[in-house]
Amino acid sequence: MIKSNLEYINRKITEVCKRTGRQRKDITLVAVCKTFPVSSNLDAINAGQLDFGENKIQELVRKRSYLYLNGMTKTRWHMIGHLQTNKAKQAVINADLFHCLDSTKLAGKLDEECGKAGKYLECLIQINSSGESSKSGINPGELNLFLKELKQLSRIRISGLMSIGTFNEDPEDSRAEFRQMKELFDVAKKHDGGNIEIKYLSMGMSNDFEVAIEEGANIIRIGTAIFGARTV
Numbered sequence: 001m002i003k004s005n006l007e008y009i010n011r012k013i014t015e016v017c018k019r020t021g022r023q024r025k026d027i028t029l030v031a032v033c034k035t036f037p038v039s040s041n042l043d044a045i046n047a048g049q050l051d052f053g054e055n056k057i058q059e060l061v062r063k064r065s066y067l068y069l070n071g072m073t074k075t076r077w078h079m080i081g082h083l084q085t086n087k088a089k090q091a092v093i094n095a096d097l098f099h100c101l102d103s104t105k106l107a108g109k110l111d112e113e114c115g116k117a118g119k120y121l122e123c124l125i126q127i128n129s130s131g132e133s134s135k136s137g138i139n140p141g142e143l144n145l146f147l148k149e150l151k152q153l154s155r156i157r158i159s160g161l162m163s164i165g166t167f168n169e170d171p172e173d174s175r176a177e178f179r180q181m182k183e184l185f186d187v188a189k190k191h192d193g194g195n196i197e198i199k200y201l202s203m204g205m206s207n208d209f210e211v212a213i214e215e216g217a218n219i220i221r222i223g224t225a226i227f228g229a230r231t232v
Contacts, residue, residue, distance in 0.1 A: 003047040005226045016213045030078050032223030035230045038063050050074055053221050055081025057090045064094055082136045085109040098123045099162040099202055102136045104149050114155030122159045124202055129163040129177050143184055147191040160200030161185050171208035182216035
C-alpha cells in the first residue's frame, strides 16, 4: 500500500510540475510518519522515500536512531511540530531541517545548542497563515521584524517559511492562503544575507498538495495519503 501510494503521489507531483513549468527535482516530498511504526518507514524507504517528518522530537529521535543503527543513513529528518525550548538540544542533534521556528526565545536556544554541538541548523519560520489560535507560528505582519531579530544569531540558518494551513474539503479553498504564503516568501527573500537564505516554502498536505505546488510550494508534507488514516 505504501509503495503504491508513493507512486501515485509522485505521479501527481510530476503532473503538476509539467503544467506549471516547474522541475520535479525541485519539489521535496516529506512523508509524515507520526503515530506510525518504524516498519512503515522501512516500507517507504524500500519504495525510494528518504525524507521523513515528525511532529514530536522523541519520535524523530527514536526512528532516526533505529534506522541509522540499521544502516539507513541517507534518510533526512524534518521536525514539523511545535518544540519546547528544553528539547532544543535533541532537535539540533537529530533534525536536518527544522520547520517550526516561531519565537526569538526558541531561536536563541537553538542557536546556543548549535554552538555547543559545533554545528549549524537549517530552520524555517512557521507562519500562522490561518489565524487560528490553536496553531503555532508568528503572525504574517510580524515577519519582517522577526527576520531582523534573527539576523543577530550566528548558528541557525533561516532557509524559508512553513505554514500549516486551514483544512478545507475543497483544495481550491486553500489557494488564497497558499498565495499569501508565496507573497510572504518573496518578502522574506529581500532579507537574504548573513544567516538568511530563503529558498524553501513548506506548505500543502494530503488533501491540497497539488494546489500548494501550483502556488509555489517546494516542500510538501504528506502523511495520510501515504500511510493511511491515523487511529490515534
